[in-house]
Amino acid sequence: MLIVRPVRISDLPVIETMAVDSGIGVTSLPNNREKLYEKIQTSLGAFEHEAVAGTGREYYMFVLEDDGQVVGTASISASAGFEEPFYSYRSETMVHASRALKVNNRIHVLNMCHDLTGMVQLCGFYCMPNLSLRALELLSRARLLYMAAARERFGRRILVEMQGILDANAQSPFWDAIGRRFFNMDFPQVEQAFAQRSKTFIAELMPTYPIYVPLLPDQAQNAIGQIHPDFERPFNILSREGFEADNYIDIFDGGAVLTAEVDQLFSMRQQLRAQVEVAPVLPEGAEEMVISNHRSDQFALAQAHASLVDDVLFITPDTARALSLACGQIACVAPLLQAEQGRVAA
Structure with a gap:
């Protein structure tokens, strides 16, 4: 894993x-x-x-x-x-103009900033x-x-x-x-x-x-x-x-x-938090998700099969061990990027 x-x-x-x-x-x-x-x-x-x-x-x-x-x-x-x-360099356009010569040039410049x-x-x-x-x-x-x-x-x-x-x-x-x-x-x-x-x-x-x-x-x-x-x-x-x-x-x-x-x-818009339920057999509709234990200190994240049912996240014992999660704790879950590739690119 x-x-x-x-x-x-x-x-x-x-x-x-x-x-x-x-x-x-x-x-x-x-x-x-x-x-x-x-x-x-x-x-x-x-x-x-x-x-x-x-x-x-x-x-x-x-x-x-x-x-x-x-x-x-x-x-x-x-x-x-x-x-x-x-x-970094800031990419900008400068305008060089002369009314007398009827010249108006836009010049690409880089400014260190x-x-x-x-x-x-x-x-x-x-x-x-x-x-x-x-x-x-x-x-x-x-x-x-x-x-x-x-x-x-x-x-x-x-x-x-x-x-x-x-x-x-x-x-x-x-x-x-x-x-x-x-x-x-x-x-x-x-x-x-x-x-x-x-x-x-x-x-x-x-x-x-x-x-x-x-x-x-x-x-x-x-x-x-x-x-x-x-x-x-x-x-x-x-x-x-x-x-x-x-x-x-x-x-x-x-x-x-x-x-x-x-x-x-x-990832920030699509992530949500759910209560964990550890189950040897996942409910129907299980799919690959990105799951974290939502901790700021002992953080861990994996991609694993899981099922989200009414704000309850069902995960396998292997996933629970990998992420140090137990029943009743809160996990963070997000969909895969590939599943949304067409929509995001559009």
Whole structure:
């Protein structure tokens, strides 16, 4: 059975392996044992607090288990840029006009900003290769259903950064056109620095004036707002949830930044709470559902067969054990995304 739960210290070796395998694509999963240990410790502290009302410091790391083996990880940052500004480029249009020459031009520009600072951020998403779409969806949605169980801990708006286009040598055309000129560093080098050091170096070295997009090479222009092929499946999951590309892009590779209103996301709107009844044989009409134990501390989530009858959720003993649920307790249940794919896409 696939289970999502909070990370533990004992997960550090496999998290290290994932950090290596993820390459430069997941900056919030640094290839650095001390940094990873620090993230796990921070996550443990966040989960242990019984009542957190939006302090913003919290970082929650989850892992996906397949029959007891950790095969994926994903995280939530309660407030992007809590200690330092969260930098991005805002994509805008400037008008250059001359009445005398009868010229009126609209020019695409990029302005460095920290407008997204303070928003909830989904980050650190990585799964072992060849995992099913079902597994990826479960891990991605677990973060949102945890937010449903601890809604007071999180703000109103949410963002996700998607990795942008890279070439065969893991270089970014967008970075080569802008950032390299100010940092004199390859893209993998600056991504590693971003993952392991203070982000203030961005403000110290990057230009603060508007970047005129027409002056960039064609490859760099074409990379703006695009998504790396390896991130297409996570992107499709997030799109079905209700995330949309905003007028912000990643400051390094130009990748899309997705945003949404937390309470308007599919998992948040469709989730409901029901009293649990454990039954060896489920009533007729049982179907696959995403089920969590709706706890902010000992959180657990799985996809399993269940039957919802008059606000009572019938689950099997195996599901009850996996989620540490007993008769009379409250669970959170949500439908599968695939069942709603056509409606959401429409």
